[in-house]
Amino acid sequence: MYKIVKKRALNDTVTLMEIEAPHIAKKAKAGQFIIFRVDERGERVPLTIADYDREKGTVTIIFQIVGASTKLLNTLGEGDSLLDFVGPLGQPTHVGPEVRRVCVIGGGVGTAIAYPQAKALHAAGLEVDMIAGFRSKEIVILEEEMKAVTDHLYLMTDDGSYGEKGLVTQKLEELIKAGNPYDLVIAIGPVIMMKFVAAATKPYGIRTLVSLNPIMVDGTGMCGGCRVRVGGQTKFACVDGPDFDGHEVDFDELMKRNSFYKEREMADREDPAHICRLTGGKRHA
Amino acid sequence: MPNMSLKKNPMPEQAPDVRNKNFEEVALGYTAEMAVDEAKRCLHCKNRPCVAGCPVNVRIPEFIAKVAEGDFAGAYREIALTNSLPAVCGRVCPQENQCEGKCVRGVKGEPVGIGRLERFVADWWMENGSEELTRPASNGHRVAVVGAGPAGLTCAGDLARMGYEVTVFEALQTAGGVLVYGIPQFRLPKEIVAREVGALERLGVEMKPDMVIGKVDSVDELFEQGFEAVFIGSGAGLPNFMNIPGENLLGVYSANEYLTRINLMKAYREGYDTPIARSRRVAVVGGGNVAMDAARCAKRMGAEEVYIVYRRSEVELPARAEEVHHAKEEGILFQLLRNPVQILGDENGRVKAIECVEMELGEPDASGRRRPIEKQGSNFTIDVDTVIMAIGTSPNPLIRSTTTGLEANRKGCLVADERGATTKPGVFAGGDAVTGAATVILAMGAGKTAAQSIDEYIKSK
Numbered sequence: 001m002y003k004i005v006k007k008r009a010l011n012d013t014v015t016l017m018e019i020e021a022p023h024i025a026k027k028a029k030a031g032q033f034i035i036f037r038v039d040e041r042g043e044r045v046p047l048t049i050a051d052y053d054r055e056k057g058t059v060t061i062i063f064q065i066v067g068a069s070t071k072l073l074n075t076l077g078e079g080d081s082l083l084d085f086v087g088p089l090g091q092p093t094h095v096g097p098e099v100r101r102v103c104v105i106g107g108g109v110g111t112a113i114a115y116p117q118a119k120a121l122h123a124a125g126l127e128v129d130m131i132a133g134f135r136s137k138e139i140v141i142l143e144e145e146m147k148a149v150t151d152h153l154y155l156m157t158d159d160g161s162y163g164e165k166g167l168v169t170q171k172l173e174e175l176i177k178a179g180n181p182y183d184l185v186i187a188i189g190p191v192i193m194m195k196f197v198a199a200a201t202k203p204y205g206i207r208t209l210v211s212l213n214p215i216m217v218d219g220t221g222m223c224g225g226c227r228v229r230v231g232g233q234t235k236f237a238c239v240d241g242p243d244f245d246g247h248e249v250d251f252d253e254l255m256k257r258n259s260f261y262k263e264r265e266m267a268d269r270e271d272p273a274h275i276c277r278l279t280g281g282k283r284h285a
Numbered sequence: 286m287p288n289m290s291l292k293k294n295p296m297p298e299q300a301p302d303v304r305n306k307n308f309e310e311v312a313l314g315y316t317a318e319m320a321v322d323e324a325k326r327c328l329h330c331k332n333r334p335c336v337a338g339c340p341v342n343v344r345i346p347e348f349i350a351k352v353a354e355g356d357f358a359g360a361y362r363e364i365a366l367t368n369s370l371p372a373v374c375g376r377v378c379p380q381e382n383q384c385e386g387k388c389v390r391g392v393k394g395e396p397v398g399i400g401r402l403e404r405f406v407a408d409w410w411m412e413n414g415s416e417e418l419t420r421p422a423s424n425g426h427r428v429a430v431v432g433a434g435p436a437g438l439t440c441a442g443d444l445a446r447m448g449y450e451v452t453v454f455e456a457l458q459t460a461g462g463v464l465v466y467g468i469p470q471f472r473l474p475k476e477i478v479a480r481e482v483g484a485l486e487r488l489g490v491e492m493k494p495d496m497v498i499g500k501v502d503s504v505d506e507l508f509e510q511g512f513e514a515v516f517i518g519s520g521a522g523l524p525n526f527m528n529i530p531g532e533n534l535l536g537v538y539s540a541n542e543y544l545t546r547i548n549l550m551k552a553y554r555e556g557y558d559t560p561i562a563r564s565r566r567v568a569v570v571g572g573g574n575v576a577m578d579a580a581r582c583a584k585r586m587g588a589e590e591v592y593i594v595y596r597r598s599e600v601e602l603p604a605r606a607e608e609v610h611h612a613k614e615e616g617i618l619f620q621l622l623r624n625p626v627q628i629l630g631d632e633n634g635r636v637k638a639i640e641c642v643e644m645e646l647g648e649p650d651a652s653g654r655r656r657p658i659e660k661q662g663s664n665f666t667i668d669v670d671t672v673i674m675a676i677g678t679s680p681n682p683l684i685r686s687t688t689t690g691l692e693a694n695r696k697g698c699l700v701a702d703e704r705g706a707t708t709k710p711g712v713f714a715g716g717d718a719v720t721g722a723a724t725v726i727l728a729m730g731a732g733k734t735a736a737q738s739i740d741e742y743i744k745s746k
Contacts, residue, residue: 023501024501027500027501027502037458041556042558043559043560068558086458086495087497087500087501088501089497089500217542217546218457220497220683221523221681222545223542224524225538234526234528253634257533257634259535260535260536261560264560
């Protein structure tokens, strides 16, 4: 059992949790992920490690409440425990010694994962710009934190209700055209955003890392549920990734594969009885 | 008087048309009367070939003699001397190639139903046996076991009986390896695996789930933590794909994924959160036990038509004859001498058909089996919405890539001698991690041998 030692709502649908898992905290590196399972009937769900504290022995996750399992997770509070918490899984992000200037791009809840990347790179003495994109003002998260670890922070909203109006890709192209010589772009967020970021950097030949989020089951390489096509070859994101060269990834295939269980997920979301076991309600229609 | 019937007492089973709609166990097991009657077929012959045929050398004539007397508890104690998982072995061992294959009664007529008797005794013990398994006195030595599959559990059980303090590290949430994620409920109820694991825990074996060795700790770090020897029983869980067009379409699963969703995550049960495709027409590619399991699961999930697509003919099917027989009874359709060349999708990227080519058999190849050769231009398609690839697995590279001094062959199998010793001092290995995908009982035999080697190694230090 893995105890929740801290819980904080970052906005209406995004929650931060700090989980007691000393053996994972001891080994975790930026870019790796964990798999959690709330209870005996729960599914295994991957989440990127947002932060870790080796001394306290805790691992921080930040999740968006999007379906049955994240909803169930969000019903837990400080002092409660998760049944399973496995990690650190996947390969750590590999930046390379030649990189001096980085642009980190986060979209929506992906910002929560982009932020610790920016923090780590900033701490390593690199020049870090960050573009964080949100739908609107109400869901902006971690603004102060991001500001503290970046040379420039560009906050974007789709509707212009906060920061600059527009998409992260527009800002990125503007910055590149203005002569910012980035050695590396790291993009973390919705697949469609990562796809367009990769398309934007390709003509300039700027190395671009994306953190992929395919459907996973075990997360240790035994099932291939997370397979993605990269440079024409099939890779298992859980062991070969989750970071890949954005110019090589088949994003369209990934988007299709991620939609496979959509009907079931929608059914779970719309069935209000599914997590109520106190009243004897069932979890699925 | 021995029972001289030429045939085994038949095992009661669920009717095919009933069982192919549920996940309950197919074979229902002997009653006490059937077991006693079957036990009387054993001739207690002098040279005991059955024992030599068993990879863990169960004292077969001794336990059968107890069954014939009606002393089921005594029978269990005989089996438990050498076998940590009797309820499992009695169900999933290919007895026809092991103990029963050597039985003298099989020369003329059917061999004694050793597997069925072992299963009866183990099940009887679970129902009626006392909890007399107690933890032996500790000898103060600690051993780590990586992987809670049949090899690791057997090794852990044997070491615990010798007094070692054993910790088993398992990557998944539940101990059992292929016994929990691979072999379906209808062949091996998970409650039985859990009870066998519980018996090991009462012997003092500590189970640590959710621990991916190679990520959370390396084998070298286990030594630093005070373990004096490490047994690696991490299996061969990396699924192979064919590398044909269309393999990433929606609805293409590895058998590992399909079976893990169903067996470990219980996607077939109401109230569990893990989803699985609701298929109507399914093609399972491959002809081994895993292919049969996947096909029979798909049928139980409500698929109307389920095909086994296999590139050789019926006689070469690697699956046990009994599994093939059960699959056929349940309505699984066999497309033999057929090989997929591509999977076809619709505009949404979902599987709509599998294109195959007919095969014919040529000369025997290195494996001794006749080599399948494509018949040019014989391509045809089968309309399906799901394809399950069951064409074998290889060892996961995680442990060997994170452990210094551990050699593997070019297939990724760990190099170990016949005593289970690897190229790294203090590290032993066995089961599929060494042999590549094989059987539960061979893994158990390897775990048993390694336990003896570890005992010798630690005592000689």
